[in-house]
Amino acid sequence: MPIQLPVEKWSGAVREVTLGAGPAEGGSRSRIVTVGGETTLPFLHFEGKIPHPPQVALEIKSRRPADWSPLLLETWGDAARDPAAWAAAAERAGADLILLTLDLADSPAEAQKTVASVLQATGLPLIVFGPGQVEKDNELLVAVAESAKGERLVLGVCEEKNYRTIVAAALAHGHLVNSRTPMDVNLSKQLIILIHDMGMPLDRILMDPSTGALGYGIEYGYSVMERLRIAALQGDKMTQQPILVTPGEEAWKTKEGKVGTDVPAEWGDWCERAIHWETLTATTLIHSGADVVVVRHPESLVRIQRTVGALMTEKQAEMAMA
Amino acid sequence: MALTGLQIYKLLPQTNCKECNFPTCLAFAMKLAAKQAELAACPYVSDEAKGQLETAAAPPIRLVTVSSNGHKVAAGNETVLFRHEKTFYHPPGLFVRVRDSQPVAEVGALAAQVAGYTVDYVGMDLAFDGMAAQSDTGDPNAFARCVAAVRQVNDGALILMSEDPAVLQAGLDAAPGAVPLLYGANRENWSALGKVAKEAKAPLALRSRDGLDELAEVSKKLQAAGVQDLVLDPGRRDFCGSLAAVTQLRRLALKHGARDLGFPLIAFPGEGAETPADEAALAAQFIAKYAGFVVLDQFSPALAYPLLVLRANIFTDPQKPIQVQPGLYEINNPQAGDPLMVTTNFSITYFSVANEVDSSGHPGWLLVADAEGMSVLTAWAAGKFDASTIAKAVQTTNVADKISHRKLIIPGQVAVLSGDLEEELPGWEIAVGPREAVDLPGYLKVMA
Ligand code: B12
Ligand code: SF4
Numbered sequence: 001m002p003i004q005l006p007v008e009k010w011s012g013a014v015r016e017v018t019l020g021a022g023p024a025e026g027g028s029r030s031r032i033v034t035v036g037g038e039t040t041l042p043f044l045h046f047e048g049k050i051p052h053p054p055q056v057a058l059e060i061k062s063r064r065p066a067d068w069s070p071l072l073l074e075t076w077g078d079a080a081r082d083p084a085a086w087a088a089a090a091e092r093a094g095a096d097l098i099l100l101t102l103d104l105a106d107s108p109a110e111a112q113k114t115v116a117s118v119l120q121a122t123g124l125p126l127i128v129f130g131p132g133q134v135e136k137d138n139e140l141l142v143a144v145a146e147s148a149k150g151e152r153l154v155l156g157v158c159e160e161k162n163y164r165t166i167v168a169a170a171l172a173h174g175h176l177v178n179s180r181t182p183m184d185v186n187l188s189k190q191l192i193i194l195i196h197d198m199g200m201p202l203d204r205i206l207m208d209p210s211t212g213a214l215g216y217g218i219e220y221g222y223s224v225m226e227r228l229r230i231a232a233l234q235g236d237k238m239t240q241q242p243i244l245v246t247p248g249e250e251a252w253k254t255k256e257g258k259v260g261t262d263v264p265a266e267w268g269d270w271c272e273r274a275i276h277w278e279t280l281t282a283t284t285l286i287h288s289g290a291d292v293v294v295v296r297h298p299e300s301l302v303r304i305q306r307t308v309g310a311l312m313t314e315k316q317a318e319m320a321m322a
Numbered sequence: 323m324a325l326t327g328l329q330i331y332k333l334l335p336q337t338n339c340k341e342c343n344f345p346t347c348l349a350f351a352m353k354l355a356a357k358q359a360e361l362a363a364c365p366y367v368s369d370e371a372k373g374q375l376e377t378a379a380a381p382p383i384r385l386v387t388v389s390s391n392g393h394k395v396a397a398g399n400e401t402v403l404f405r406h407e408k409t410f411y412h413p414p415g416l417f418v419r420v421r422d423s424q425p426v427a428e429v430g431a432l433a434a435q436v437a438g439y440t441v442d443y444v445g446m447d448l449a450f451d452g453m454a455a456q457s458d459t460g461d462p463n464a465f466a467r468c469v470a471a472v473r474q475v476n477d478g479a480l481i482l483m484s485e486d487p488a489v490l491q492a493g494l495d496a497a498p499g500a501v502p503l504l505y506g507a508n509r510e511n512w513s514a515l516g517k518v519a520k521e522a523k524a525p526l527a528l529r530s531r532d533g534l535d536e537l538a539e540v541s542k543k544l545q546a547a548g549v550q551d552l553v554l555d556p557g558r559r560d561f562c563g564s565l566a567a568v569t570q571l572r573r574l575a576l577k578h579g580a581r582d583l584g585f586p587l588i589a590f591p592g593e594g595a596e597t598p599a600d601e602a603a604l605a606a607q608f609i610a611k612y613a614g615f616v617v618l619d620q621f622s623p624a625l626a627y628p629l630l631v632l633r634a635n636i637f638t639d640p641q642k643p644i645q646v647q648p649g650l651y652e653i654n655n656p657q658a659g660d661p662l663m664v665t666t667n668f669s670i671t672y673f674s675v676a677n678e679v680d681s682s683g684h685p686g687w688l689l690v691a692d693a694e695g696m697s698v699l700t701a702w703a704a705g706k707f708d709a710s711t712i713a714k715a716v717q718t719t720n721v722a723d724k725i726s727h728r729k730l731i732i733p734g735q736v737a738v739l740s741g742d743l744e745e746e747l748p749g750w751e752i753a754v755g756p757r758e759a760v761d762l763p764g765y766l767k768v769m770a
Contacts, residue, residue, distance in 0.1 A: 266441040268623030310561035
């Protein structure tokens with residue numbers, strides 16, 4: 001008797017969210033990206049639809065980040081001094097999207113100029129994060145939301161203690177927001193509800209449940225994402241947002257990524273180890289439901305995209321479907 | 323699948339003779355279902371019922387052990403699809419493959435490198451589990467030489483790979499003291515390989531070339547022939563197909579009671595990869611998703627370390643963060659005048675700090691507060707690493723008797739605690755250290 005292959009019947013689906021707007025929609029992007037839409041767990045093509053592959057973003061900074069690993073700064077070279085050149089280099093490296101992080105030292109006018117120059121330099125959809133300090137985030141993101149009206153940027157990060165101003169600005173100027181909570185299913189739902197209650201349509205919210213790097217708490221992020229995705233597929237409406245996480249930032253914070261000297265010999269070649277650290281953090285999170293991963297090294301980008309490509313390719317699909 | 327008390331009751335004699343020390347057969351059945359009694363306590367249960375009850379009580383995925391000279395890898399016995407549902411129990415064994423077509427010197431060198439590799443991660447020594455030897459030549463003598471070259475320098479667990487029973491036997495003979503995993507049986511050779519496995523009391527892996535039906539069919543035959551310790555290779559090599567196959571196998575075993583498929587899985591990420599980086603990604607996929615044994619075709623510290631850490635992370639019990647004992651730790655033989663620092667008892671936190679102080683060469687006292695195994699900011703946000711917790715740690719460890727100064731360095735991320743701490747610890751000076759442990763050596767140098 002042939003084996004009956006188990007197929008779960010899910011009642012829910014992840015919502016589709018579109019990043020970036022082309023000239024027809026009031027923006028200037030030559031590439032537009034849609035994420036989400038899954039009706040099954042990651043890459044189980046035999047069970048449901050996975051209409052869009054996870055997207056890999058490269059992170060750039062408005063000013064040369066002195067605290068980044070020398071490996072990264074060396075790789076990006078002079079481009080890291082000029083966000084427009086950096087964005088163009090990231091696009092050439094094959095990025096699906098760009099994430100630009102603004103700096104505490106930026107003034108609102110400077111932030112507007114930087115964003116304009118980045119939009120000029122690349123046709124990719126853009127995510128813009130503030131420097132991570134409440135007042136400064138609000139000041140800069142409000143200015144950027146206004147000057148880049150209609151581009152369908154993703155603005156972030158919205159956190160429980162600071163989301164209203166950013167959401168209002170995104171709402172007024174046709175952008176999206178990133179909703180970040182510290183690794184907890186209920187906190188994640190709550191913030192989505194609060195943002196949605198302000199009038200933000202659900203197809204303009206990305207969900208960021210936070211993550212830790214490999215070796216530094218990835219297992220918490222991994223499991224929270226699996227739980228959120230299962231909840232979404234079971235029909236829990238406020239967990240159905242596509243997931244964005246930032247494995248690059250986490251991986252390059254670790255000693256394994258950041259540092260090349262005075263480390264144990266068992267850690268092996270610095271560059272190869274650091275890229276594995278970032279790549280494996282990202283691919284593991286993609287397996288637990290990430291729709292957008294943000295990384296920092298161009299070689300990691302290429303490797304992650306290869307993995308995504310392979311996971312989206314059903315060879316001999318007949319076996320899985322038999 | 324486990325039986326209910328009522329289902330068990332139907333299999334008992336139902337005479338209520340009380341010899342099991344329970345008042346009724348039903349009471350005994352209830353205790354059996356709750357795993358609070360042993361079936362052996364009833365002298366009257368029929369052999370047939372015994373068989374049925376034992377089958378039902380067996381774990382849905384059999385635990386299969388490969389061992390050698392005290393090294394042991396056990397895979398299987400998993401009970402959930404997602405780690406948050408309970409936990410994953412048995413981390414997959416990690417192996418590196420050599421071939422008998424390679425020069426023996428090369429085989430020996432790689433086997434020695436793998437054997438000599440351990441890496442410290444939060445106080446745990448992580449290492450690969452052993453080697454897989456594959457016969458390319460089909461020559462029993464060449465295979466025996468290859469296995470002997472491995473054994474000479476690596477006494478870890480072993481996987482022997484050939485479809486020819488004579489070759490496998492030659493490998494077994496070259497590995498006294500080991501109970502290797504034999505690979506691989508298929509539709510044609512299962513009977514001959516089953517005999518070799520049974521004789522050697524070694525587990526046997528079977529590979530399907532034709533979907534899960536073939537696996538179930540050969541597995542059933544081997545079990546009927548008395549080979550119970552099986553390992554399955556569903557045959558798919560690509561990212562997408564192997565994910566589908568391992569997921570279906572785990573579901574079939576756990577949720578559909580598919581006994582013939584209830585065995586640990588083996589994976590060969592190198593065979594589905596076009597580049598070494600692909601192999602790394604596929605190996606990581608198999609660690610997260612359901613492999614019991616992973617055989618790599620490359621080895622380098624720069625890849626071994628992240629894969630070992632990933633395995634440790636995925637197989638951490640979600641209910642129990644890895645913690646260290648709270649208390650006062652001495653690093654580099656500190657004297658009374660040396661600096662005192664405080665941190666939490668989350669292993670990752672403790673070791674990031676302790677390792678930095680240790681490698682800086684500076685002596686220091688590290689006070690580890692009981693923050694219920696949480697990181698600095700997590701514990702702070704949860705109210706488990708506040709001024710009173712820290713003051714309590716200072717008091718219970720009597721650190722004041724051991725040092726001659728009254729200065730406490732706190733993590734930069736909880737600088738806000740300074741004021742409260744000065745109140746809780748009158749007479750103490752509170753110094754705010756750097757935010758990241760990497761910057762501690764520089765900080766200590768300036769202080770000294
Ligand atoms: C993993 C994690 C969790 C895990 C817990 C893991 C654990 N066992 O601790 C889980 C998912 C359970 C969790 C829960 C919560 N979390 Co949490 N979590 C994180 C996360 C992602 C990583 C933390 C981590 O492990 N870091 C690695 C360790 C090694 O770092 P560390 O302990 O700080 O140590 C470093 C330094 O402090 C320094 N250091 C340490 N000791 C010392 C000592 C001295 C003397 C010096 C100089 C330096 C030093 O060296 C180390 C290496 O550089 C962070 C966000 C992030 N990406 O950082 C959020 C984070 C810490 N969590 C946060 C919050 C709010 C929570 C919750 C309260 C949320 C909730 N659900 O209610 C809960 C609280 C727990 C509870 N109520 O039970 C917030 C804290 C915000 C704040 N600033 O107050 C953070 C920052 C996320 C955020 N941005 O909002 N969390
Ligand atoms: S010993 Fe067996 S037959 Fe007697 S009461 Fe107990 S279960 Fe029933």
